[in-house]
Amino acid sequence: MNHILARTMVFLLLLTVLGSGLAEGKTRRNPVANYLKGAELQCETVEQKANIATALNDALTLPGDTLAARHYKNYQGQEGQWDLPTLLYRHFVPDHAGAVLGDHFYRDVKAREAQQVIRQILQRIQKEK
Numbered sequence: 504m505n506h507i508l509a510r511t512m513v514f515l516l517l518l519t520v521l522g523s524g525l526a527e528g529k530t531r532r533n534p535v536a537n538y539l540k541g542a543e544l545q546c547e548t549v550e551q552k553a554n555i556a557t558a559l560n561d562a563l564t565l566p567g568d569t570l571a572a573r574h575y576k577n578y579q580g581q582e583g584q585w586d587l588p589t590l591l592y593r594h595f596v597p598d599h600a601g602a603v604l605g606d607h608f609y610r611d612v613k614a615r616e617a618q619q620v621i622r623q624i625l626q627r628i629q630k631e632k
Contacts, residue, residue: 534605535617539591539624541598550580551594556628558590559621567609587612 522544546552551595554576561573577584578593584595588608612621 530579533614533616534580534603535611535616536606537603538602539617539620540595542595542602543598544595544624544628545594550576551578552628554580555590555594556588556589556625559625559628562587562612563618563625566624567613567629570612571609587602 521546544555546555546586558575561570565573573587575585575587575590576582588604589602611617
């Protein structure tokens with residue numbers, strides 16, 4: 504009887520672990536793409552929008568180590584204040600709670616999935632000009 508109870512508990516634990524992995528399917532993908540996909544862009548000025556476009560273009564074109572060294576204008580337009588993750592956190596509101604850019608941002612931002620989302624955002628920004 505104990506072995507049946509033990510097997511049942513193992514089975515239930517396995518279902519719980521697998522179920523939580525499925526429920527977190529969106530967050531298991533690239534965290535940068537996950538954060539930006541469907542996020543709302545928030546900016547107040549043309550200058551802020553241009554700063555965001557510059558940063559996103561850099562994310563598409565610069566190598567990760569170069570990108571990590573770059574800093575962008577803050578809300579007030581002061582040069583060299585925000586790194587790219589800070590700029591994204593300050594100007595994009597994700598469409599789901601708990602979204603983060605992840606612990607390996609400069610690697611993840613260069614991944615194909617993230618690059619595709621960034622291109623889509625840049626296209627939207629260009630259309631709004």
